[in-house]
Amino acid sequence: MSVGAWEPNNQASANTxxxxxxxxxxxxxxxTxxxxxxxxxxxDTEITAANWLSGLAATQWLKEAENWSDEQIWMLIRFFTLAEMQLSDWQGGAESAVIPLAKALRQRKAPLSREQLLWIRQNSDxxxxxxxxL
Structure with missing residues (x-):
């Protein structure tokens, strides 16, 4: 008999x-x-095409953020925040794209402003x- 650690098969994450x-x-x-x-x-068209984006790894989002300006990253953060709130099948939780996108801004020394943080809190549960x- 062997003892090992069981790791769940996270095929969905691997595919995205x-x-x-x-x-x-x-x-x-x-x-938009x-x-x-x-x-x-x-x-509607963008949401249907982008639904799988919500499951991408944080490292992919950090790398992708290198291609976008601070303002464009804020627009993506707004989109993913609203998508989680307004669309029942978009539940990012701790894997939300918002998290690595906000981290990318902090790494650039351009963290979210107080107003932006308040907007996220008002538009997300x-x-x-x-x-x-944590």
Whole structure:
């Protein structure tokens, strides 16, 4: 008899970690969010195409953030915050894309402002946003 550690088969995470991020899709999301929208009902196509984005690894988001300006990252944070709140099948929890995107801003010495933090709190019931689990 052998004793070892059981590790759950996290196939869903493994599958999404291998997928490349669609930069054109993210640009459409950024452009739409830049218009000031707070409702995602006008983003049906983007939401359907982007649903798998919510399951990407934090390391992928940190690397992807290198391609975006601080303002564009804020637009992506807004999108993922609203998606979790407005769409029942988008529950990021501790794996939310908001967490590594906020970390990317902190690493740039451009952390979220007080107003941005308040906006996230007002538009999310995810207790892990924006900094993740302790």
């Amino acid at each position: 970690a291998d997928k490349p991020i669609d930069h054109a899709l993210l640009m459409r999301i950024v452009e 969010m830049s218009s000031g929208t707070e409702q995602l009902d006008n983003l 995810n207790r892990y946003l924006p900094y993740g689990p």
